[in-house]
Amino acid sequence: MIDTDTDTDTPGVTMDVAVLGMGRMGRAIAGRLVRGGHRVAVWNRTPGKAASLVSAGAWEAPGAADAATNAAVVITMLSDDDAVRDVAFGALLPAIGDRTTYVDCSTVSPELSAELAAAFPGHFLAMPVVGSPAAVEGGTAVLLSGGDAAVAKRIGPVVASLSDTVRRYDTAQMAIAAKLATNMLLLSEVVALAESFAVGRSGGLRDDQLRSLLRSSPVVPAGLQNRFEDVLTGTQEGWWATALGAKDAGLALDVARKAGIELPAAGAVRQRYEEAASEGLRGADIAAVTQLYHATR
Structure with a gap:
């Protein structure tokens, strides 16, 4: 089930929130909540990444359990299944109380989300x-909220501070699955754009001509437009x-x-990003996959 306008009916209420994981997305979430008036504790496995948040009013906890102990809402935004499992089943399981809601914003496997829902029944x-x-x-991101509607309602003030656009699903x-479907589309589009540029360059087109041809073309969707210049120029900065x-x-x-179901195109896309990561671009933004198409120029 999908509801695009839910659980945001109490925007004025202040809550105690812990945000665990201070990558760029975690810092953005914490910063948005601080500006929304919430009391925010932050934690990262490697200290020192939350200085700007502390200056803005957040509290940097020495450990994940310390951050979660007095929080009404605990949010994890971590890199992968292993990182989430380590924190959730390590520090959080004994620290989260009866009045605490645990929200995982990470991109993980559906199997892990099912484990978390079972481990934190009525709270995840x-x-x-x-x-x-x-x-x-x-405040323009889209939140994909999966789980019990009553649990989602409890964190209405936090959701309201983060975004006006929420899509509700019956299960975590x-x-x-909705997040992975979205991500797969953008990952494929970035590779396709890089290969489009490679075709044009191979046929003698200059970058300014490619820009003029495709920058505002209707065949380049809005989400891909955000990375157009990065893919064209090979910029390695970014966040994904x-x-x-x-x-x-x-x-x-x-x-x-x-x-x-087999997805041969998705397999080829994954291989391109694996190759980019193995060729010194592991920490570069996904737009840097375009570097793979410059080798023979």
């Missing part, structure tokens, strides 16, 4: 985020690393395979 939501850190900071696994792109493509492939 999957809520992966569609959008960049800048979109989170601006469905929310994760090639290694994480390969990970997400692998998760999408696993979901389809378990349903008896």
Whole structure:
């Protein structure tokens, strides 16, 4: 089930929130909540990444359990299944009380989300985020909320502070599937754009001509327009690393395979990001996959 306008009816209420994971997305979430008036504790495995948040009013906890102990809402935004499992079944399981809601915003496997829902019955939501850190900071990201509607309602003030656009799903696994479907599309589009540029260059077109031809073309969707210049120029800055792109493509492939469906194009896309990661671009944005098409120029 999908509801695009839910659980945001109490925007003025202040809550105690812990945000665990201070990558760019985690910092964006925490910063948005601080600006929304919430009392925010932050934690990262490697200290020192939350200085700007502390200056803005957040509290940096020495450990994940310390951050979660007095929180009404605990949010994890971590890199992969292993990182989430380590924190959730380590520090959080004994620390989360009866009045605490645990929200995982990470992109993980549906199987792990099901484990978390079983481990934290009546207290867990999957809520992966569609959008960049800048979109989170601006309140325009889309939240994919999966789990019990009553649990989702309890965190209405937090959701209201993060975004006006929420899509509700009956289970955590469905929310994760929605995130993986979205990610797979963008990952494929970035590779397709890089290959389009490669075709044009191979035929003698200059970059300014490619820009003029495709920058505002209706065949380039809005989400891809955000990375157009980065793919054209090979910029390696950004927020979604090639290694994480390969990970997400692998998760999408696993979901389809378990349903008896093969995705050959998705397999090729994952391989491109794996190659980019192995060739020194592991921490670069997914747009850097375009570097793979410059070797023979």
